[in-house]
Amino acid sequence: MSADYDPQEIESRWQATWEAQGVYRANEQGGEPYYLLEMFPYPSGRIHMGHVRNYSIGDAHCRYLRMQGYDVLPPIGWDAFGMPAENAAIKNNSHPGTWTYANIDEMREQLQRMGLSYDWDRELATCHPGYYRWEQKIFLEMLERGVAYRSKQWVNWDPVDQTVLANEQVVDGCGWRSGAPVEKRELESWSIRITDYAEELLEALDQLDAWPDAVRAMQRNWIGRSVGARIDFKVDGVDDLEPVTVFTTRPDTLLGCTYMALAAEHPLALDLAQRAGTTAAVEAFVDQVQAEKNSAGHGEVKEKKGIFTGMYAQHPLLDRKIPIWIANFVLMDYGTGAVMSVPAHDQRDFEFARAYGLDLVPVIQPPDVDEPLVPETMEAAYEGGGQLFNSPGFDGLDYEAAKTAISERLQTMDRGGPTINFRLRDWGVSRQRYWGCPIPVVHCGTCGIVPVPDDELPVELPQDVSFSGAGSPLADHPTWKHVDCPQCGTPAIRETDTFDTFWESSWYFLRYLDPRNETLPFAPEAVAKWFPVNHYIGGVEHACMHLLYARFFTKFLADAGYFETREPFERLTCQGMVIKDGAKMSKSKGNVVDPNEIIDRYGADTARLFMLFAAPPEKELEWNPNGVEGSYRFLKRVWRLGLAAAELPNTPLPETLSKADRELRRSTHWMLKKVSKDIEQHLHFNTAIAAIMEHMNAVNASGLGGELNVHPAVAREAIILSVQALAPFAPHIADELWFRLGGDTPLINCDWPPVDEEAAAADEITIAVQVMGKLRGTVQVPVDAGKDEILAAAKADANVQRHLEGKTIIKEIVVPGRLVNFVAR
RNA sequence: ACGAGCGUGGCGGAACUGGUAGACGCGCUGGAUUUAGGUUCCAGUGGGCUUGCCCGUGGGGGUUCGAUUCCCCCCGCUCGUACCA
Numbered sequence: 001m002s003a004d005y006d007p008q009e010i011e012s013r014w015q016a017t018w019e020a021q022g023v024y025r026a027n028e029q030g031g032e033p034y035y036l037l038e039m040f041p042y043p044s045g046r047i048h049m050g051h052v053r054n055y056s057i058g059d060a061h062c063r064y065l066r067m068q069g070y071d072v073l074p075p076i077g078w079d080a081f082g083m084p085a086e087n088a089a090i091k092n093n094s095h096p097g098t099w100t101y102a103n104i105d106e107m108r109e110q111l112q113r114m115g116l117s118y119d120w121d122r123e124l125a126t127c128h129p130g131y132y133r134w135e136q137k138i139f140l141e142m143l144e145r146g147v148a149y150r151s152k153q154w155v156n157w158d159p160v161d162q163t164v165l166a167n168e169q170v171v172d173g174c175g176w177r178s179g180a181p182v183e184k185r186e187l188e189s190w191s192i193r194i195t196d197y198a199e200e201l202l203e204a205l206d207q208l209d210a211w212p213d214a215v216r217a218m219q220r221n222w223i224g225r226s227v228g229a230r231i232d233f234k235v236d237g238v239d240d241l242e243p244v245t246v247f248t249t250r251p252d253t254l255l256g257c258t259y260m261a262l263a264a265e266h267p268l269a270l271d272l273a274q275r276a277g278t279t280a281a282v283e284a285f286v287d288q289v290q291a292e293k294n295s296a297g298h299g300e301v302k303e304k305k306g307i308f309t310g311m312y313a314q315h316p317l318l319d320r321k322i323p324i325w326i327a328n329f330v331l332m333d334y335g336t337g338a339v340m341s342v343p344a345h346d347q348r349d350f351e352f353a354r355a356y357g358l359d360l361v362p363v364i365q366p367p368d369v370d371e372p373l374v375p376e377t378m379e380a381a382y383e384g385g386g387q388l389f390n391s392p393g394f395d396g397l398d399y400e401a402a403k404t405a406i407s408e409r410l411q412t413m414d415r416g417g418p419t420i421n422f423r424l425r426d427w428g429v430s431r432q433r434y435w436g437c438p439i440p441v442v443h444c445g446t447c448g449i450v451p452v453p454d455d456e457l458p459v460e461l462p463q464d465v466s467f468s469g470a471g472s473p474l475a476d477h478p479t480w481k482h483v484d485c486p487q488c489g490t491p492a493i494r495e496t497d498t499f500d501t502f503w504e505s506s507w508y509f510l511r512y513l514d515p516r517n518e519t520l521p522f523a524p525e526a527v528a529k530w531f532p533v534n535h536y537i538g539g540v541e542h543a544c545m546h547l548l549y550a551r552f553f554t555k556f557l558a559d560a561g562y563f564e565t566r567e568p569f570e571r572l573t574c575q576g577m578v579i580k581d582g583a584k585m586s587k588s589k590g591n592v593v594d595p596n597e598i599i600d601r602y603g604a605d606t607a608r609l610f611m612l613f614a615a616p617p618e619k620e621l622e623w624n625p626n627g628v629e630g631s632y633r634f635l636k637r638v639w640r641l642g643l644a645a646a647e648l649p650n651t652p653l654p655e656t657l658s659k660a661d662r663e664l665r666r667s668t669h670w671m672l673k674k675v676s677k678d679i680e681q682h683l684h685f686n687t688a689i690a691a692i693m694e695h696m697n698a699v700n701a702s703g704l705g706g707e708l709n710v711h712p713a714v715a716r717e718a719i720i721l722s723v724q725a726l727a728p729f730a731p732h733i734a735d736e737l738w739f740r741l742g743g744d745t746p747l748i749n750c751d752w753p754p755v756d757e758e759a760a761a762a763d764e765i766t767i768a769v770q771v772m773g774k775l776r777g778t779v780q781v782p783v784d785a786g787k788d789e790i791l792a793a794a795k796a797d798a799n800v801q802r803h804l805e806g807k808t809i810i811k812e813i814v815v816p817g818r819l820v821n822f823v824a825r
Numbered sequence: 826a827c828g829a830g831c832g833u834g835g836c837g838g839a840a841c842u843g844g845u846a847g848a849c850g851c852g853c854u855g856g857a858u859u860u861a862g863g864u865u866c867c868a869g870u871g872g873g874c875u876u877g878c879c880c881g882u883g884g885g886g887g888u889u890c891g892a893u894u895c896c897c898c899c900c901g902c903u904c905g906u907a908c909c910a
Contacts, residue, residue: 218828328908773890
């Protein structure tokens with residue numbers, strides 16, 4: 001054994017030892033169960049710094065909890081379905097599974113090199129039929145309960161990935177993965193009624209107080225609940241049409257409605273045009289809007305444009321004919337795709353009305369204005385509150401009261417009524433790709449949609465498949481889709497769509513609990529023991545996608561009787577990005593640092609320590625090569641001092657301690673206390689590590705390794721407790737030194753050492769002395785000094801005296817253990 | 826535009842429920858060891874000057890004996906959503 005710190009040798013040796021002893025296996029440690037989860041990686045080929053950070057945070061917490069006596073479940077697996085595998089298959093003319101499994105092998109090795117404490121016995125890959133058969137079963141339950149449905153609808157089409165995307169997966173008008181501008185297409189596809197859970201998904205956020213506020217706010221906005229009214233407008237002079245329904249948050253302004261506007265994609269748009277004989281013009285307009293949406297993606301400051309259909313609606317409360325327009329600013333995705341326009345009280349409607357010379361009827365009088373609003377002189381819509389006028393039957397009402405009154409009136413007339421609208425849309429889960437989980441239904445000419453019977457699950461992906469790059473490989477497969485209908489036995493066609501890959505990650509945390517179960521997705525006992533997840537760690541980018549879907553799945557499974565728990569993640573930590581030179585690491589910017597190189601050069605302990613030290617988990621972390629060097633230097637120092645301590649005689653603490661002994665023991669136990677506190681309160685590993693560093697500076701000053709100026713037992717204690725405190729962050733070096741200092745059990749299986757409160761307490765403290773709030777000196781007093789003693793000491797300070805000279809003390813403020821402030825005139 | 830968050834030395838970041846601003850690390854300066862580089866160790870390191878004082882936590886105001894911390898206004902940056910009816 002060499003005297004130099006050799007991380008490679010130490011780390012590989014300890015990793016082998018830990019594995020041989022199975023120290024990470026959950027369920028075998030006794031103690032209170034604690035489910036600690038980190039977002040599982042997509043097997044892209046190599047781990048990146050984001051993974052290193054995520055998993056270093058989780059592992060530090062895991063090891064700390066283990067030392068606190070918890071039975072920790074720290075699983076890992078692979079989010080293994082997805083487009084990159086299919087793209088690689090197209091490129092290399094191979095199978096996506098080959099690519100995926102090879103990547104998994106490589107990444108597993110990389111994770112193991114980091115010395116992470118995963119229970120590898122529970123490893124899972126979502127592309128394995130043993131995994132996905134259960135999500136097929138869950139889907140069939142959704143189908144049975146009416147939560148899954150098939151419909152023709154306008155969908156987001158990613159022209160590069162050749163598939164449909166959910167709303168959440170469209171970022172700035174582009175596909176979240178491909179980055180290509182998304183097109184709108186009308187397609188028959190599968191959707192999930194996540195909107196049935198909108199209210200609960202929203203309300204339950206209030207209870208998730210161990211989640212970051214930012215994530216809760218994002219979900220709240222995403223779900224977007226608004227209270228208002230649904231109002232039906234009958235189309236004038238037509239009997240065979242359903243009324244046009246609008247949603248509004250301002251039913252109080254209904255009497256000021258002077259026209260309606262439909263989205264270009266509104267199902268009635270062309271119908272109305274046909275009836276009015278304006279088809280050509282309207283079609284041209286609709287095409288133009290469509291084209292603009294496709295090309296511009298999100299043109300923000302777009303000119304408001306519209307076209308009159310030629311048809312009118314009846315105002316539900318007035319004898320007023322309301323022209324029906326089609327307008328480019330009305331969204332089909334929100335509300336009903338149609339709006340009632342009140343130009344006097346809505347800025348968008350106002351601009352549109354001015355552009356096309358439409359009427360304005362003001363109906364709300366601003367409270368601070370005396371003269372009534374006049375349409376001709378209005379320069380902008382008045383969107384505030386006030387009293388109603390111009391509103392027969394409701395004049396004089398306050399607008400808030402009018403909202404209720406008008407909604408209720410509509411309800412009694414059967415022309416609408418109060419309603420709550422959500423921005424959240426149902427979750428479109430159909431993907432026209434191969435490398436995903438097959439949707440387990442059969443389309444039969446006679447029976448319609450037939451679920452695949454339980455005993456035929458899983459519906460497995462065919463292995464012999466060719467990838468042209470265009471179109472769905474499953475639909476193009478010569479035989480796979482042809483089956484007999486499970487119900488009537490006649491020839492039928494399999495569903496060739498696969499699930500959105502967020503489907504897999506919506507429940508993987510449950511499968512980890514019982515990953516090899518062949519008769520159930522997870523056993524109730526396992527769920528009872530571990531679920532919900534106590535602490536979930538991952539990136540914020542999933543705030544409105546994965547985290548929302550997973551919450552939904554949990555609620556559905558609870559309703560389906562699997563368990564009682566309705567929220568999957570008790571506590572959530574979203575770690576910040578790893579950046580370099582102020583920018584996110586990316587291949588295109590050329591600022592990527594490969595974790596392998598860092599581990600080769602400094603070892604995993606250094607890489608992990610730096611990740612945890614450089615910033616608190618939730619903040620961005622700037623990758624700084626000099627900082628890594630600093631962490632390495634610190635570990636080398638720990639190594640040197642640790643070896644020196646191992647040379648010391650192992651004697652008990654002496655009866656009487658010198659001043660230096662007491663000071664070093666104070667440093668030791670202060671450090672230990674601080675590390676526990678920082679981890680427990682906020683997972684602030686950075687300050688915990690800083691405390692260890694500070695303490696090591698004190699140990700170094702004790703002359704360890706040279707002229708020792710403290711009792712050997714005190715020095716040994718100072719090192720031993722440091723090694724234990726370091727175990728969550730740099731586990732390899734900690735165990736190595738621990739054993740050299742006489743330990744015989746890996747630290748993860750040892751108890752966190754107790755703080756000697758008496759030793760941690762100082763016998764003298766420094767008190768700041770202020771005169772008129774300004775610092776004029778500091779004095780040393782015994783910890784147990786009374787108020788009078790402290791005041792006397794403060795007044796004795798020469799500089800303080802100078803500042804008090806010629807003044808009368810009006811007030812003496814004493815903050816015990818902190819400071820004294822003299823208010824003097 | 827709305828919602829959330831942030832703003833502290835040259836840099837990353839500390840500061841408990843209002844109580845010595847800048848812990849710890851990086852960088853930098855000087856010194857010791859070394860043939861040299863590296864390593865390691867010691868000392869210093871917010872700014873200013875008159876060396877015990879002034880200024881200093883994005884800017885301005887307020888509350889307080891005392892404000893990085895609480896309140897109001899403004900500026901800047903980041904993230905999210907974005908014509909949400």
